[in-house]
Amino acid sequence: MLAPLKWIRNYVDIDTDVKQLADMMTMTGSKVEAVKLPGEGLKNVVVGRIERIEQHPNADKLVICQIDVGSEILQIVTGAKNVCEGDYVPVALDGAVLADGLKIKTGKLRGELSQGMLCSAQELGISEHMIEECKRNGIYIIDWEDKLSEGDIVGKDALEFLGINDAIIEFEITSNRPDCLSMIGIAREVAATTDNVMKYPEIEVAEKGGQISFNIDIESDELCPRYAARIVKDIVIKPSPYWMQRSLIEAGMRPINNIVDITNYVMLETGQPLHAFDRDKVSGDTIVVRKAASGERLVTLDDKDRELDSDMLVIADREKALALAGVMGGANSEIDSSTTTILIESANFAKDSIRATSKKLGLRSEASSRFEKGIDLERVEMALNRAAQLIEETESGVVLSGYADNYKNKAVQKTISVSVARINKILGEDIKVSEMAQMLEKLEFKCSVDGDMLEITVPYFRLDMDIDADVVEEIARMYGYDNISSKMIYGTTTMGLKTVGQRFEDNIKDALTGMGVNEILTYSFVSPKGVRKINLPETSIKNNFMKLLNPLGEETSVMRTTLVPNIMEVISTNYSKKVEEFFGFELGNTFATADGALPVEKKSLCIGVYSKDSDFFVLKGIVEGLFEKIGLAKYEIVPEKHHPTFHPGRCANVLFGSYTIGTFGELHPDVLENYGIKERVYIAELDFELMLALSREAKTYSPLPKYPSIERDIAIVVDESVFVKQIEDIIRENAQGLVRSFRLFDVYRGEQVKEGSKSVAYTIVYRSDEKTLTDEEVEKVHSKIVKEIEARLDAKLRD
Structure with a gap:
């Protein structure tokens, strides 16, 4: 999971060097795969405004730009085709160093002075996945409209202004920690690791619209234990704010429009997937959570017509299915440019059901990957209200008062009791109970001590906590594996052997x-x-x-x-x-x-x-x-x-x-x-x-033979139906104690034998343990074997 550090800073103060932080996080169980520094190595790049553009007198494909960089007006020659007067652009000044190591110097291009260089995204070291598609070619044009509140930006450090001067950390999130599939989850771990205070976003919803009038009918409580929804009217579909787009892009998601971006932003922030329906495309005043009918069809947002079965959960109105629960929305309720009212869904679905549906349809999404691992029930309300708050703050719509919430079986916080002595015995340390409690409280566990027993109340979001061994692991990782001292094994040891x-x-x-x-x-x-x-x-x-x-x-x-x-x-x-x-x-x-x-x-x-x-x-x-x-x-x-x-x-x-x-x-x-x-x-x-x-495991030995052996080859033509075992049985029966071994070396079917027959050839080894055999003695036994094979199997000796 990609976690932009400036996003994490919204929830926890970080004054630790990013590489040191990465090492600390890895040692406390949040493994860091990579640290990306988009603006690393760049310097002396500022925001400039193009005041005037003139054609280069000596080159048809070049233009001369007069650019205000705050302290002065610079003349820069460029061949870019996508710049206009009034554009704000990143300007590499004289002496600047770009991402590829290129140093910028004042010089002349086709006889005209050029005092710097206008930069593309690639020259700033911004990878393609981190920028909007429309800005991947040519000079990077800065969106001034989204920055009006910041005053004049000319002359400001371009990397800082664009928000690409901070690290992006890639975490490996294990399947037992779905709570860390969110910026808040990562921030909790950072706060505990760096001994800082976690700051949750303050969520307030103005609710300036009328009262909501909507119902939720859940037909399968075991597959959907909670479903909540809000309605927002007077929707304005537009691009989301620059800061939100940058956050999504740096986290690996593509901005689409303000409503979709808000639901994705909240999912990345809280770990709770959301979905927005066009309210006018939902028939009636009831959302129904039910199993699909066998053979029911739904066109999903990827424009694929999918056949459903009775094990799949769908979100529907009284007439039709609207979405595949927890996997993907339906095209029949999709938000578009004409949408004026939306219904925002925040729900919890059984992870096994989502996994099975996703597997059957070969359809995975950011939402399904989170539901498959499990999400706590208490996150539903927080995420729903956070989305409503952002819609109001970005002036994207008016939130109606109240929300529908079908939540019958409330979540119960788990408690775990574990002996302090047992914890220390497993870790081989002597940690005070007060230290244990302090470590756990950093992770938002509630602790109380009763004699030797540590009573722990598990926060809702820690679905992985079940037994005392889980508590020991939490204490061990926060204590620091490097701090656990090496000690000799105490007691009797034995050497392990294979069975x-x-x-x-x-x-x-x-x-x-x-x-x-x-x-x-x-x-x-x-x-x-x-x-x-x-x-x-x-x-x-x-x-x-x-x-x-x-x-x-x-x-x-x-x-x-x-x-x-x-x-x-x-x-x-x-x-x-x-x-x-x-x-x-x-x-x-x-x-x-x-x-x-x-x-x-x-x-x-x-x-x-x-x-x-x-x-x-x-x-x-x-x-x-x-x-x-x-x-x-x-x-x-x-x-x-x-x-x-x-x-x-x-x-x-x-x-x-x-x-x-x-x-x-x-x-x-x-x-x-x-x-x-x-x-x-x-x-x-x-x-x-x-x-x-x-079988015999014990080895057996036999002395080397004292007398030489004699080998004879035999090729017999037999009917195709004869098995080689029948031939070998006859050889054994007539060995007279002189046949030491025999080996099949050829089976021939072809022109030289008649159809329906085959030629089978053996090498037979003769040897006596008492003397050297003569040719006559071997021939006597060998002839007897051949005659028996011919007589009993209607065989013929091959020439």
Whole structure:
């Protein structure tokens, strides 16, 4: 949030250097992101008045200006096209230094004397967002009309006159401190930090118009606990005063007209959003706060026709919706140049409702961002009256007497009791209770002491204060974290160790990253549509979702029951960005519910692969390599033909006795189509807890072999329906104790084998623990294996 220091000075006296103030604010919890000094480095620039303009005798594109700078009349040559006689302009005198470091000297331009330079906004170091659009090009023309009360301004320091000689501080406002989304909120923190007195604006409304006659009907008290409104007649739409425009611009907002600017100014000042309706466009004498009808439509101020649903809150009259509550007004009640009477709204809306509406419509505003974080109920009246006061002071209209205020359930101030001993124990200090009370009172808490207990009454605007730990934090930051002394730990200390499960997680991650598989991390909050996208039926237990009570939107409304949709979204994103290959894994929790039972939280491992060179066996190799690294043996890979997520015939389950560790394989074409992917994708999802229970954490050792091994390759042509597991089972059954290992190194489908068949090639390693094998001994076993494969699988040895 941008906070112009001169605006903050309206509420608190500041005599501290701005950079020192920034450091102090950061150390007390109001983090300063940046300090901007618009006029830094500039000097010798004054306000001048153009008395006469003449054409340059030697240059068609130049003019000669006679300029009054107070002490004398200067002659300045310029090529600017936007200056006129009588204009007030910033003049850089001889010896002046501009924002870009340029030094101005008296000289001649095309033979004519030029004793200075007329300045643009950029040359004064004013960034574009801080000036009106009409003044971004050419010489900066000073608005004299708004300064009549200040007397003659000729010769005055231009930066001071324009109000750009003070710092603008950018604060990072955390979500728990919505009260600081206002100049008054920031000023409160500055006052407490610098030990100064907070000065609130004195608000008085003259109310010279007639008596207000208006009603407010709130149909959803839980969504709108308070709604107040004032009516102002004889409205004059005009530009707002210069000081207000400068304040808005420096705070990052664009001036529009006096009424809109006043509502925005009050929002920035108090943190309470306001909205002004054209009273003549509101039918009847009642504002209705209600839920929208399903399918109801409203054209908002950004000229977009929006379809609403029954969860959205609207401000309406008896005939139509006028605004999206807390988000944006409607075009059908917008103020324009013909407006003569306005209705000013100051209300409080439930933050969850505003957040949900804003999320659904993809519509965020300064108002919605404040309502989403929470605003106290007591601010409504103050902001409404402040706006009425400014309308009167700027002669923008006549405020009617009284205001409508629907406020049924009054806010109750929270109280917190905390032990003084506990505060000191947590902080490791010995702070006197009187000092604690003094610190809290600076922040506008009310304190009383009852023995060892500190009784604290929380101000309405501190919505973040709930428990004793919150009080400790307030005392700590005001005491100063730098003032808390470092001390040795008192008592017995122990060295922390990782659990078996944590070490197992590390082993899995090390194994997979070692194989070139990268870890990814996705949200546990997902859309229920994800399970449907991976072809799981409605009856699947993966549809037993845990639903969130207050989701940000439908896309994050349930807890995930499987990791497959998450990794598929990541793969889909990579594929759409033309990433040629993907090797990734996620190790994360899944959540499921069962009728009459508590939710179950389980950890799963999901691996995803795609590339032009990948196939089923690449993923199988990754899974088997992982099992070897984590000490998981005696598992069995069994074909799975009926899993709806996977391609039939290219999928397998990993079994350990009666346990199913997981499933892996090529995704079904329908699933790939759901994600817009035209490449083959291979996915594995494994049960982390089962792997942990079945693996061996202890290392096992075996001696190096004494005798050499002999390798033989075998290529078998089999029917397409034959699984490699069937071949591998035959190899194991006929090993006769001599087969040490075997490895699938090729699967071929093409012209050299008949259609409907495939060639499967293995390398088989033979070795004995007792002697060196002869070729005859190896050939005997090898031939037996080949014959068994040919006989049992109707296979043929490939030439």
